[in-house]
Amino acid sequence: MRILVLGATGYIGSAVTGRLAEHGHEVVALVRPRAGEARSVPGAAEVRYGDVADPASLRAAAGDVDVVVHAAAPTGDGAAESAAADALLSTGARVVYTSGIWVLGAGASAEDAPLAPIPLVAFRADVERRVREAGGVVIRPGIVYGRGGGIPALLAAKAAEHGRGRYVSAGGQEPTWPTVHIDDLADLFALAVEKADAGAVLHGVGEEAVPLSAVAEAAARAAGLGGTGAQAWPVEEAAGDLGPAFAEALALGQAVSAARTREALGWHPHRPGVVAELAEGSYRGGR
Template sequence: MKVLVIGATGYIGAAVAERLAGDGHEVVALVRDPAGSGLTGDVRRGDLREPESLIGAVTPDVDAVIHAASPTGDERVDVAAVRALISTGKPLVYTSGVWVLGRTGEPATEEAPVDPLPLVGYRPAVERIVLDGGGFVIRPGIVHGYGRGIPALLAAQAAEYGLGRYVHAGGPPPVWPTVHVADLADLYPLVLERARPGDLFHAVAEEGVPVSTIAEAAARAAGTPCARAVPWPVEQAAEVLGRPFADALALSQRVSGARARRELGWTPSRPGIVEDLAAGATEDALSEIGAGGTP
């Protein structure tokens, strides 16, 4: 297949493009600045804020579209973008995230009701447009791998403060559903090849990992003198990270990824988040926030 990947230079999008190419698919990269992207091959210009540029990029030779770009934060813009992509008639895979579910106790399946955090408040509406238009939605958990994503932010925080910290809103420490970025990338071609129009899948390898354990692993990865983790009150974290993102990091979720395994044969096999952090993390984390590395 010839697949247009929106956000092909981002954390998730780059991994997806690499996986597609490895499977023998022809990748078309859609970026805002082709000349400055550093990419080779078929690279086209497009901007989520310009729906006509998206439609123009989906030429007749394109078989499917994967939207792995970061949301703009503007509901009007993001809704117009997915409507434009649906209008092309090509299969569309949209990357959402598990934060649309809100707090969960038992592992949430794809049938669970949504209760989105303010940070992703309008994302369920975008999902619905995609699904009603015959597209597909993937909801990744907390994405990790290759020293990037939110876990790298924890490592950067640990390096700065000398010990691990995790955002805490009271009660038991939260747990996070997680997925390695390479395992996540494996799911996209499976969706294109095997899923039915209107299907929704959770991309979750580990249903719920204690964030305190993740923060301890981040402290060890950062080489701190004290490889332990302490709660970071959400009010204090909000002063540094902003309230919406701090609330998201304090969210406790257990999410099931069983459907993708059962129906598509998805088999996540990369290291879990704690093992991954043990291999080391970078401090270049803040640039990932909102750049395709969050759910």
Template sequence: MNVLVLGATGYIGAAVTERLVAAGHRVTAASRSAGPATVPAGATPVAVDLTDPAAVAALVTDDVDTVVHAAAPLGDADLPLVEALAGTGRPLLWTSGIWVLGRTGGADEDAPVAPIAIVGPRRRVEENVLAAGGVVLRPGVVHGRGGGSIPGLLVAWAQQLGHGRWVGGDESPRWPMVHVDDLADLYLLALTAARPGTVLHGVTEPGVRAGELARAAARGQGAEATAVAWPEADAATELGAPFAEALGLDQVVTADRARALGWSPGRPGAADDLATGSYVPAG
């Protein structure tokens, strides 16, 4: 299969590109910064402005079988891109995220969405992708390979403060988590096994307490293995209200449909990864 991956130099996109190449697929790796030194080995790099729908659609040549959008969402600017890609007639796998579900004590792939402010436009984007017969994949908070913006934030706080920190009240919020390599496995599976017009959740741990993750990050950085709450109102002054709301969002999310496809993730859990795995400084 010849796959066009958009956002192929990003955290998720690079892992997905590597997995597709390893499975024997031909991959065109597209992003603004794509080049031989920035895309995974075995993929063909193409530089493109992902905010230009016509330029992206032009990459969908006759030999492209399917398109994977693994880039960071652009908000309302994603809507014309979805329309342009839908017009190519190729299957589309679109990356969204679990924040579109809002606060939830348990949500599978059929749960209604209630997006928080930072991901407000994703409802319309998802609807358009599904209406065009595409597949929407919603990852949880992604960790692994020592990367990811949110795990990186926990690590930075531990280094700066000498202990862990989370956003919220005395009882820390729960975050659905997924290892980036398990997530890449799901993308590969979704290309061949997911039904058109469906949603998949990329979640391996339905709801891990942010406080537990903050303590694990502190332990991994050699800091005091404790964590304290950072009230959302205080966090908003530094991080901005939308992001602070997202970090304080309590969610439990399952991946029933993804598991039914045969997805069987097995990489380390997020707390272990932060405390003793890929986030621990070398030496």
């Protein structure tokens, strides 16, 4: 298939681009234009220029492809995100939209759970609905890790800054995170393109509920701090450093199942868990 990938140079998008190419698809990468610069993207057969904030450029880029994988980082502007989705859906290409588990809110959730998005991602509920009604596919990744990137890299950097592991907490019971290795997630995107039913919701979750203290301790080890333990970082204090909306998201406690996704597509995440990856893998020594 001929597949346009938005965000093809980003953390998730670059992994997805590579995996789709490995599966034999012709990948067209959409990148932001830079004056006087010709660009190439690993795994992509072609590079096109456009911006998720420019619906006309999206329509032009997607006019001759079979599938669009929207893996671009959100702009934070709900109206712009909706306009981008409308532009892509108007082309007739099948859209695979990257949402996230934060649309589910706190607590335990499966693929059919009602949405209760936190403010940071409130716009995604409407975009999800539009994509599904048009026959597209929605993927909700957990906290993505691996290849030394993602939110766990931020935790390792904060551990180095503060001299010990820290995790954002709103008080009460220790929160847990659903997580997924970037390479397992890339596998899921390829399966979604090839096998998912129209209107499907897929959960990209390898571990359903990892205690944040364990993640923070592993982040400290990644930062070379040894067994310093982990400390709860009050969300009010973290908000001054990270911003209120992002701090709230990091403090969100969730347990998210991907059982239906695994059964429907035969997806079998098998890479190391987030604690092992932080403590012993790609985050060690700043890699």
